[in-house]
Amino acid sequence: EVQLVESGGGLVQPGGSLRLSCDASGFTFSSYEMNWVRQAPGKGLEWVSYISASASSVYYGDSVRGRFTISRDNAKNSLYLQMDSLRAEDTAVYYCARLYVDAGYYFDSWGQGTLVTVSS
Amino acid sequence: DIQMTQSPSSLSASVGDRVTITCRASQRIDRYLNWYQQKPGTAPKLLIYTASSLQSGVPSRFSGSGSGTDFTLTISSLQPEDFATYYCQQSYNTPPWTFGQGTKVEI
Numbered sequence: 001e002v003q004l005v006e007s008g009g010g011l012v013q014p015g016g017s018l019r020l021s022c023d024a025s026g027f028t029f030s031s032y033e034m035n036w037v038r039q040a041p042g043k044g045l046e047w048v049s050y051i052s053a054s055a056s057s058v059y060y061g062d063s064v065r066g067r068f069t070i071s072r073d074n075a076k077n078s079l080y081l082q083m084d085s086l087r088a089e090d091t092a093v094y095y096c097a098r099l100y101v102d103a104g105y106y107f108d109s110w111g112q113g114t115l116v117t118v119s120s
Numbered sequence: 121d122i123q124m125t126q127s128p129s130s131l132s133a134s135v136g137d138r139v140t141i142t143c144r145a146s147q148r149i150d151r152y153l154n155w156y157q158q159k160p161g162t163a164p165k166l167l168i169y170t171a172s173s174l175q176s177g178v179p180s181r182f183s184g185s186g187s188g189t190d191f192t193l194t195i196s197s198l199q200p201e202d203f204a205t206y207y208c209q210q211s212y213n214t215p216p217w218t219f220g221q222g223t224k225v226e227i
Contacts (some may be wrong), residue, residue, distance in 0.1 A: 008170075045156075045164060045219040056188055059215035062121070095163055104170035105211035106154040110163035 002109040004096050008116030016086050016118070021098030022079040022111055030074035031055075033099040035107065036081050038092035038111065046092075050099070065091075076088040086118045122146050122210050126220035133225060135218075139195040143186075143208035152212040153191045155184055159204045166223045167206075168193065197223075203227060 008020040022034070036048040049070040050059040058070050069082040079096050095117050098105035123146035128173045133139050143153065151171040156164040168184035171191060181196040195202055208220040 044222045045158075045209070047209075047215065047217045047219065048214045050217075061216050100169075103173075104152050104154070105217070106166060106169040107156075107164070107209075108169075108175070110165070110167050112163055 002098065004098065004111035006096055006114040007035075009094065009116045011117045011119065012086055013120050014087060014118055017082070017084045018086065018116060020081040020083065020094055020096075020114060020116070022081075024036040024077045024079065024096075024098075024104055027098075027109075029077040033101065034079045034096060035097045036070060036079075037095045037097050037107070037110075038090075039095070039113075040089070040092040041117065043092075048094070051079070065117060083116070086116075088118050090116060091118045092116060121122065121216050122149060122212060122218055124208055124210055124218050124220040126206075126208055126223050128223060129221065130224040130226060133198050134227065135198055135200055137198045139198050139202075139225060141193045141206055141208075141225075143163045143193070143220050145189045145191075145210055145212075148188045149192065149210045149212035151187045152210055153184075154211060155182075155193045155210045156209065157202075157204045158207065164207065164225045198225070 003025045005023045051070045054055045067085045071080045093113040095113045096111045098109040100108040125144045153171045155168040158164040172184045181192045205222045205224045
C-alpha cells in the first residue's frame, strides 16, 4: 500500500523558515516524480513544486519561487520542502503528492498533510 | 499560466440526483484534465484522469468527458458519501499545473 506521511509543520513567524518532510513507503520512491500541493484555510488547492525522480529537474509556482526549495533523498525514501522568508499567505496545509505518468500526468496518491501557520 | 474555471462554485442536490460539474481551461489542454474529490479534513482523492479514465476503486457512477478546453464531471446517481468538494486540475505540458477553484456539492 502506498503511504505518504508529511511532517515538520508548525507555527513560525513571518520571515522565518521551516522544513517539511514527506516519508514514502509501499512503492519504489526513486522511480516517481513528486510534488507539493498546498491548501490555505477554507480555500482551494494550489500546486507548489515538482521534482523529477532523479532530482535533475525542479519547478516552482510563482508564489514560492526563490523562497522555497524542493529536494529528495531516494536512499531515505523522503521528499523535502525547505521554506524560507515565510509570509502570512503561506499559511496552509501542505500535501506531498505522487505524480503518476502514463498517457497523462496526475496525482494518484496524497499524504494526510501538515499544517504550516505563519503568524507573529 | 493556464487558468481553470469551474462551475458552479456550489450546488445543492439530493440523493439519487444526476450531478454535472463543468471545468473550462483558458487554453487548449487536449485531454490532460483530472478530477479530485475532497472531504473536509482529508486529502484530495483522484477520481478521473486524462479527462475520462476512472481511477481504480472509484465507483462507476462517476464519469468524465471533454477535450480541448471544456470538460465535465458527472455523478449519475448521487450517494450520501459523494457530498464533498470537487476540483479539476490540468496537467498539460510542464508545470505549473493548476486547479479549478472547486465545486462544493451539498444537500
